[in-house]
Amino acid sequence: xxxxxxxxxxxxxxxxxxxxxxxxxxxxxxxxxxxxxxxxxxxxxxxxxxxxxxxxxxxxxxxxxxxxxxxxxxxxxxxxxxxxxxxxxxxxxxxxxxxxxxxxxxxxxxxxxxxxxxxxxxxxxxxxxxxxxxxxxxxxxxxxxxxxxxxxxxxxxxxxxxxxxxxxxxxxxxxxxxxxxxxxxxxxxxxxxxxxxxxxxxxxxxxxxxxxxxxxxxxxxxxxxxxxxxxxxxxxxxxxxxxxxxxxxxxx
Amino acid sequence: xxxxxxxxxxxxxxxxxxxxxxxxxxxxxxxxxxxxxxxxxxxxxxxxxxxxxxxxxxxxxxxxxxxxxxxxxxxxxxxxxxxxxxxxxxxxxxxxxxxxxxxxxxxxxxxxxxxxxxxxxxxxxxxxxxxxxxxxxxxxxxxxxxxxxxxxxxxxxxxxxxxxxxxxxxxxxxxxxxxxxxxxxxxxxxxxxxxxxxxxxxxxxxxxxxxxxxxxxxxxxxxxxxxxxxxxxxxxxxxxxxxxxxxxxxxxxxxxxxxxxxxxxxxxxxxxxxxxxxxxxxxxxxxxxxxxxxxxxxxxxxxxxxxxxxxxxxxx
Numbered sequence: 001x002x003x004x005x006x007x008x009x010x011x012x013x014x015x016x017x018x019x020x021x022x023x024x025x026x027x028x029x030x031x032x033x034x035x036x037x038x039x040x041x042x043x044x045x046x047x048x049x050x051x052x053x054x055x056x057x058x059x060x061x062x063x064x065x066x067x068x069x070x071x072x073x074x075x076x077x078x079x080x081x082x083x084x085x086x087x088x089x090x091x092x093x094x095x096x097x098x099x100x101x102x103x104x105x106x107x108x109x110x111x112x113x114x115x116x117x118x119x120x121x122x123x124x125x126x127x128x129x130x131x132x133x134x135x136x137x138x139x140x141x142x143x144x145x146x147x148x149x150x151x152x153x154x155x156x157x158x159x160x161x162x163x164x165x166x167x168x169x170x171x172x173x174x175x176x177x178x179x180x181x182x183x184x185x186x187x188x189x190x191x192x193x194x195x196x197x198x199x200x201x202x203x204x205x206x207x208x209x210x211x212x213x214x215x216x217x218x219x220x221x222x223x224x225x226x227x228x229x230x231x232x233x234x235x236x237x238x239x240x241x242x243x244x245x246x247x248x249x250x251x252x
Numbered sequence: 253x254x255x256x257x258x259x260x261x262x263x264x265x266x267x268x269x270x271x272x273x274x275x276x277x278x279x280x281x282x283x284x285x286x287x288x289x290x291x292x293x294x295x296x297x298x299x300x301x302x303x304x305x306x307x308x309x310x311x312x313x314x315x316x317x318x319x320x321x322x323x324x325x326x327x328x329x330x331x332x333x334x335x336x337x338x339x340x341x342x343x344x345x346x347x348x349x350x351x352x353x354x355x356x357x358x359x360x361x362x363x364x365x366x367x368x369x370x371x372x373x374x375x376x377x378x379x380x381x382x383x384x385x386x387x388x389x390x391x392x393x394x395x396x397x398x399x400x401x402x403x404x405x406x407x408x409x410x411x412x413x414x415x416x417x418x419x420x421x422x423x424x425x426x427x428x429x430x431x432x433x434x435x436x437x438x439x440x441x442x443x444x445x446x447x448x449x450x451x452x453x454x455x456x457x458x459x460x461x462x463x464x465x466x467x468x469x470x471x472x473x474x475x476x477x478x479x480x481x482x483x484x485x486x487x488x489x490x491x492x493x494x495x496x497x498x499x500x501x502x503x504x505x506x507x508x509x510x511x512x513x514x515x516x517x518x519x520x521x522x523x524x525x526x527x528x529x530x531x532x533x534x535x536x537x538x539x540x541x542x543x544x545x546x547x548x549x550x551x552x553x554x555x556x557x558x559x560x561x562x563x564x565x566x567x568x
Binding site: 055058060079080081082084085087088091093094095096099100104105109111112117118164 | 441444451455458460509
């Protein structure tokens with residue numbers, strides 16, 4: 001997979017919230033780009049605006065300034081369905097779809113590809129099966145989503161996003177409720193998926209060590225400063241990682 | 253249909269419906285003008301309320317949502333209260349018509365207010381609360397009206413709130429059935445968005461669903477269904493709330509392509525059963541249907557909550 005193809009970038013993006021006339025800008029002047037087949041980890045302290053950035057990039061909330069460009073076109077110019085065919089999401093929102101099993105959950109990923117009746121074609125079924133295989137959840141495909149563990153549920157949600165089959169997947173803290181083993185498994189899985197499918201993935205996470213090891217690129221978000229992006233090695237050499245995560249040096 | 257103050261055998265019913273033998277007899281009159289419309293009304297009203305409840309529970313992701321929490325029935329009550337308690341003495345056929353219209357106008361006004369608010373509000377939980385507030389507001393007005401009304405008017409109004417499926421004649425059916433079918437048709441086109449909404453609004457949007465469009469379609473469908481049923485049959489409690497839960501437990505599915513037909517069927521069956529109980533064979537009187545649905549609906553809901561331990565897991 002050639003990693004030079006730019007599929008997604010932001011131009012002077014400002015994110016935050018508007019309340020009446022007051023605007024609360026969390027981050028501004030964000031100029032980032034994503035290449036095809038890249039795994040990007042977004043690191044930053046709680047409250048710095050990682051989730052807001054993810055939601056803004058997915059058009060779940062409006063930008064304050066600037067543009068988000070996907071495949072050469074502003075995301076605001078996409079129809080809902082069109083955008084969903086290109087960007088898929090894994091969020092931290094609690095799932096409450098009682099009676100839903102894993103297979104049905106993954107099938108929902110095909111939503112933007114089916115007609116109003118929601119009937120799945122053989123292509124849809126195949127994509128769902130592939131996503132289930134790739135996320136290694138075949139053995140629980142008929143389990144109710146409340147019978148499975150948090151780690152399994154996260155894999156199922158990733159499979160759902162994968163079945164949606166966009167070029168870009170955005171994941172908001174996919175490892176947040178998981179134990180150490182599962183955190184590791186999920187990140188490894190994401191890395192494997194990026195390599196196998198050539199999709200680009202943006203993950204917000206607090207797992208600095210794993211991000212340093214697995215990510216093709218890191219986005220460092222800190223309060224007040226613009227986001228810094230770069231290869232993990234470069235950022236370590238520039239001492240930016242040490243500056244942002246002082247606890248790491250104390251550990252080693 | 254055969255049960256009631258006068259027992260009529262199934263055989264006779266078929267003869268009345270499909271041949272000319274009993275023309276103009278007493279039995280013919282009972283069946284064509286009372287029992288048959290009543291049965292059809294129960295079937296449609298039950299199906300409509302069940303479906304409306306299902307849509308609301310999924311949209312609001314709340315197991316306690318139903319057509320009534322949106323304030324639609326309160327709006328209808330307000331319309332009827334204004335009419336009945338104002339003491340305008342309309343009698344005969346005009347009375348039932350004006351009652352229906354007042355009720356539909358009342359529920360549409362509340363609906364429009366809720367819709368207006370929903371345009372400016374992102375999350376459905378606030379919408380639910382606003383619906384509840386509208387309900388409280390309108391019932392307060394109804395209480396004030398009652399305070400200033402004559403005993404006779406209050407009695408009329410109370411009879412309406414008891415609910416009945418037996419008040420419709422064929423003329424009224426011509427309004428009732430098309431509106432119910434229309435509301436169901438709108439609701440059915442939303443089966444796929446309803447499925448997506450199971451994961452919450454953020455996920456639904458990320459799957460390409462236009463949340464405002466879907467929300468408007470669902471509120472419109474629900475208010476048509478609940479509004480017209482309330483207008484003609486009075487506020488029938490619990491059915492809209494209980495039927496979707498029963499459907500989920502029986503069919504063990506979250507898929508709305510399964511749940512919609514299931515709620516339609518179960519709603520129709522349940523209201524028919526309540527209706528039969530309401531006009532117990534051998535008894536000369538007809539009990540208020542609203543009391544029956546509450547009498548049986550409340551324990552069913554309590555049983556469901558206890559059985560599933562955690563209600564939030566069981567709703568779609």
